[in-house]
Amino acid sequence: MLDLTVGGWVLAVIAAVAVGLAKGGLAMVGMISVPMLSLVMSPVQAAGLMLPVYVVSDVGGLLAFRHHFDRRVLATALPGALAGIGIGWAAAHVVPVDGVTFIVGAVGLIFALNALIRPHLSAQKRRPSPARGTLWGLLSGYTSFVSHAGAPPWQVYVQPLRLPALIYAGTTTWFFAICNWVKLIPYAALGQLNPAALATAAVLTPAALASVWIGLRLVRIIPEALFYKLITWGLLAVSLRLIWQALA
Template structure:
């Protein structure tokens, strides 16, 4: 399917709005669903290249709303680990086939839902566990790697930040800060590895207003919309999308 087509645009609009809502108001963890959805209709590398400029735009827009409300100590630990994680992600991407990328995105999508379900049912508890610097650094490595190859660094960040007992707003602000920095680093590698293309950049420019709209909605929904409702819809989308990507990659 051609990237610059109305069919791709119509799929991309709700996906981009969703990314803005997720990153702007619900901790960034599920924003990678947008790349997963796009990977169903365009090559996974193109989906990653299309989404990164939009995610960076959402980051900058969200950053002001949560300025200095983050936990800098926790964010710094994640960022220190994210640098080598990003390097590892770039090395994997350079060696992997498109189907390997699809498979990884699909596995991450389904695993994210499984992890969230386990946490919500009490199978995974944070109240009795406070992760230290080593755990945070390892989580940062996973953040950098998964963010590079699937824009899915949120789950690893959540394990560390939620384990530290951050408030809802401090958690949101810290993820905004961390992923603003990680995405800035990724953009240098994406440019050098030709993950960006003229077509993806043109489409990203056309989708920018929808990214801003989603961010605006997300920031206002942060204290007004039930997380249970938002993530219920998200988990359904991720499960279906992840299974489909795994099936396509393996067949």
């Protein structure tokens, strides 16, 4: 098991809860997990620790949305996503830890600023496009590999498609579940799924699974706009801290 301080364990549990809430319907919340853990460990270690938590939490989402997803959207985005994961694997030994820290912080910062400055994407409905799907799928796959932060590029592609809410949630769940299962191969090859990380992930998984249920309930109680505004400001603060840490 990883040797974490009390503060590190607190952040790890919060990160696991964020993953569970994301799988319970509060999709963007999961983005804060790796940036938050990167405050107390390397982002590479943080990503390896959280992947098993994501994979186990995905099971509940796949069961819930097994009949609700858009095959056309997945067909246009998954090839690019798999290529992005491959690029992340190939560049894993080239990009230094500080570089990964900066990328994680930059991705979070860009998304947070975009969410604050442009709270609504274009209202014009689009159709699934192999070109756009490949581009945004590639970026989503790469950022997902680096820090499980593939949601912003994915949202840029899928949100303008104006899918029905249930189909949107199900397609998103299937897309990232497939990406997470594929990431197990390069993460294991890179040594990120070591026994200590797996043991720690096993301790955190119950909190994530319980939070899936909590997420399903919170979606119906908390005003979505207020909740995401708080998460966005939190992500902004953590991302700025990571960028400063990388540059320092």
